Amino acid sequence: MKHLVLYTLFATLLTCTCFPLYSQTNTENKIEDISVHNLSENPQAMQHFMKAENFFEKNAYKKAVKFYKRAYEADTNFVIALDNLALSYRRLYKMDSAVVYYNKSLKKNEQNKTVLNNLGLVYTYLEQYDNAIHTYNTLFKYYPNDPQGNYNMALTYYYANDFQQTIVYGTAAFDVWKADDKTNALEAVYLVCKAYVAADNIDGAKLFYRDAAKQGIRNTQARQDFGL
Numbered sequence: 497m498k499h500l501v502l503y504t505l506f507a508t509l510l511t512c513t514c515f516p517l518y519s520q521t522n523t524e525n526k527i528e529d530i531s532v533h534n535l536s537e538n539p540q541a542m543q544h545f546m547k548a549e550n551f552f553e554k555n556a557y558k559k560a561v562k563f564y565k566r567a568y569e570a571d572t573n574f575v576i577a578l579d580n581l582a583l584s585y586r587r588l589y590k591m592d593s594a595v596v597y598y599n600k601s602l603k604k605n606e607q608n609k610t611v612l613n614n615l616g617l618v619y620t621y622l623e624q625y626d627n628a629i630h631t632y633n634t635l636f637k638y639y640p641n642d643p644q645g646n647y648n649m650a651l652t653y654y655y656a657n658d659f660q661q662t663i664v665y666g667t668a669a670f671d672v673w674k675a676d677d678k679t680n681a682l683e684a685v686y687l688v689c690k691a692y693v694a695a696d697n698i699d700g701a702k703l704f705y706r707d708a709a710k711q712g713i714r715n716t717q718a719r720q721d722f723g724l
Contacts, residue, residue: 536577541570545577552584560584575604579611586618594618607638609645616648625656643672643680650687654694662691667704674713681708685715693722 536542548563564581568574582597598615601608612635619628632649635642650666653659670684685708692701705724708715718724 536567536571536574538571538574541567541574541577544570545574548577548580548584552580555587557584557587561588573604575601575608578604579608582611583614586614591618591622595622606634609635609639609642613642613644613648616645616652620648620652620655623655625652628652641668641672643669643677643684646672647680647684647687650684650691654687654691657694659691659695663688663695663700663704666691670708670713674708674711678713681713682715685713686718686721689715689718689722689724698722698724 536545544563544567548560548567551557551559551563561581561584564577564584567577568581571577578597578601582594582601585591585594585597595615595618598611598618601611602615605611612631616628616631616635619625619631629649629652632645632652635645639645646665647669650662650664650669653661653665666684666688670681670688673681673684685705688704689701692698692704701718701722702724705715705718705722
């Protein structure tokens with residue numbers, strides 16, 4: 497069941513992080529450190545990369561892996577090829593390989609927010625909770641208020657059955673998202689309420705739900721599921 501829930505998370509939350517060739521953003525997170533200037537100046541590397549991107553868009557992840565690897569081998573400073581190689585392995589649910597290439601990417605740029613968030617999710621999927629927590633703590637050194645990092649940390653603690661820490665980090669994510677990202681704020685409300693219920697604190701769940709509702713964030717699914 498735990499893997500089923502995380503499978504759903506991977507299918508919806510952070511599975512669209514393959515960087516478009518000429519975009520600085522992806523569909524889930526704002527990317528501040530990726531741009532066309534980070535692409536390779538090596539023509540062979542770019543040729544392999546373009547082939548990999550084409551296969552990725554067609555969901556042909558095994559072939560995408562092959563050409564992302566070739567792109568990186570042609571230019572070992574081609575960080576986007578590493579990131580997308582790791583993501584391709586994630587799409588194939590070869591998580592150990594994803595870990596290897598995410599860590600290679602972090603050796604090139606230890607402050608890459610998206611890679612740190614994605615690596616943490618992979619560790620959580622593998623139930624390597626200490627590694628996930630360490631990864632998010634590294635993220636917080638550079639981005640202390642990152643809401644996605646806080647939410648992902650909350651997820652990690654939830655699956656590790658530490659519901660109090662789930663509440664702490666889930667609330668931190670909510671506090672940032674409530675101002676300008678209602679969709680994600682609703683997800684944070686659900687997770688925090690779920691953690692309160694798991695900790696046998698229904699009153700805490702009701703109080704948090706009502707406070708969020710007063711701020712315009714009403715997660716009716718949480719109310720229905722948890723009897724709030």
